[in-house]
Amino acid sequence: MSSSHDARPFRILGIQQIAIGGPDKQRLKALWVDVLGLEVRSTFVSERENVDEDICALGRGPTAVEVDLMQPLDPDKKPAVHTTPLNHVGLWVDDLPKAVAWMTARGVRFAPGGIRKGAAGHDICFVHPKGNDEFPLGGEGVLIELVQAPPDVIAALG
Template sequence: MSDARPFRILGIQQIAIGGEDKVRLRSLWVDLLGFTFKDTYVSERENVNEDICAIGQGAYEVEVDLMQPVDIAKKPAVHQTPLNHIGLWVDNLQIAHDWLSSKGLRFAPGGIRKGAAGHDIIFIHPKGNDEFPFGGEGVLIELVQAPPDIIQALSS
């Protein structure tokens, strides 16, 4: 893997935490820890009902997405494990995807698409396989296309 990486990871965009009851999660993260509630996102297809909360401002804002399943009996089971995934800002998502794939990194099904916060996203699969031997080593990792202002602020 000696090729120069043609993209940069700029910073943490989000951390997603799952539970059976997001009301309890919101009590902890908003009421007790002081994060700001921003919005709610619901997707039957993704089996998620999440509150988007944040701390910080501008390029230094970090989301904490508090997720519960729409239907606890369906997949994906966003409440298992409690630390669902971590999201990383990337300066060029398509180039990152193409380069990482060529190096054997496995991505989860679904490809590049719009995420809950409106940014283009893609997920690195937690586990590698025969075709793509590298994965997130047990962690689901979301790569998030950073908008120009975030790229500029975090490139300094």
């Protein structure tokens, strides 16, 4: 396994989002929106992802960090977006397909679903919180979302 930075065909550019889960997103909004002043930019509801979320913004422009306030559609179904309060951290990456291929070849375990469109419209995939026998490297308990950075984010952070 090489540790050379030059061999890595992608760059992690910065934090794209943090996702916070709870049983009631109104309670999350009371803090994040009403007290801390984040603005709700959109909402996203997905049966497949078992989520009803408000997508908020921290900062402005291409370097703004998304803060997702999530509650489950059904608290008894998976994924259980409310059982880990800090649900996941999203990282901007400049070349998502190359990152996934390179990381997979080095034993990183990805969650099921592969690369797909995320709630904010960017291509995404998730590094599984735990490794397994086939892919021993995971997020050590943290779900990590890799997010394809659009050109303005690459220009601002790259």
